[in-house]
Amino acid sequence: MGSKLMHAVQYNSYGGGPSALKQVEVPIPAPSKDEVLIKLEAASINPFDWKVQIGKLRPLLPRKFPYIPGTDIAGEVVEIGQGVKKFKPGDKVVGMVNPFSGGGALAEFAVVKEFLTASRPSEIKASECAGLPVAGLTALQALTQSIGIKLDGSSERKNILITAASGGVGHYAVQLAKLGNTHVTATCGARNVELIKSLGADEVLDYKTPAGTALKSPSGKKYDGVVHCAEGFPWSTFEPNLSVNGKVVDITPTLSSMATFALKKLTFSKKQLVPLLLVPKGKDLQYLVDLVKEGKLRTVIDSKYPLTKAADAWAKSIDGHATGKIVLSSKCAQ
Structure with missing residues (x-):
């Protein structure tokens, strides 16, 4: 898939806030060893994302510009890298994109390490799990x-x-x-x-x-x-x-x-x-997904935006008064 293009959100430098987010077409990433390629159904924004943009983690992040932000993704596996055992194309999953990798979750496709991915029952909406990773x-x-x-x-x-x-x-x-x-x-x-x-x-x-x-x-x-x-x-x-x-x-x-x-x-x-310095683990993420399935944990969704309105979602997060999670989807907000 590496030669085909996908829609993504990225920014080219530190600062600039929501207005600095650009809607672009970039190559679809290819999964490397022990990675899965996920087609986006839903992503969520965390304060971590815009804190990286304003330079709170420089010089660690971003490693280079332009940068596709976002870590939380729920969707479907479309391709697997060498050595992947737990997942196959067609599986519904939720995962956490490594922010040090080249691409983030605010894109139509993203690559996630197998050990940072969890199975999601098809009866659970992607939006219900997209807030779990961070x-x-x-x-x-x-x-x-x-x-x-x-x-x-x-x-x-x-x-x-x-x-x-x-x-x-x-x-x-x-x-x-x-x-x-x-x-x-x-x-x-x-x-x-x-x-x-x-x-x-x-x-x-x-x-x-x-x-x-x-x-x-x-x-x-x-x-x-x-x-x-x-x-x-x-x-x-x-x-x-x-x-x-x-x-x-x-x-x-x-x-x-x-x-x-x-x-x-x-x-x-x-x-x-x-x-607290978060150390993400796939087994912990699976535990949370299972709680959602059992009705013991639910995601309160503040608002939903299509990927094309990522700047509005970004601004909502920066405002600091969201109730629960802000969710984006590759399709129009429902």
């Missing part, structure tokens, strides 16, 4: 690996706080935490309080109220773990609300939070700020 895996790893919650409910009951719970990571974290038999306190905007309750949260704070600003549980519970999906909040806000061994998992670590993490380690404090 946001779902981040929520899963924050809860299970960083805080130590077993999602089968076998671990000791813990009190969890999830900030920005109506966002991409947050709305998955609420649902996953409840599978782990936890007491969940969540923060979000007033318009989303009922939604977050419907996803299972025990207590929901409007982040603009005094209690929401102070992150205090209405029931007075101390948090054993925090999945911190919001921007900001100094350590001094978290510390009085934590149990003796409480952990704050920062999903968007900054230099400041990394410094706090190092300082807490040096002082041997049992209360910790832990930066």
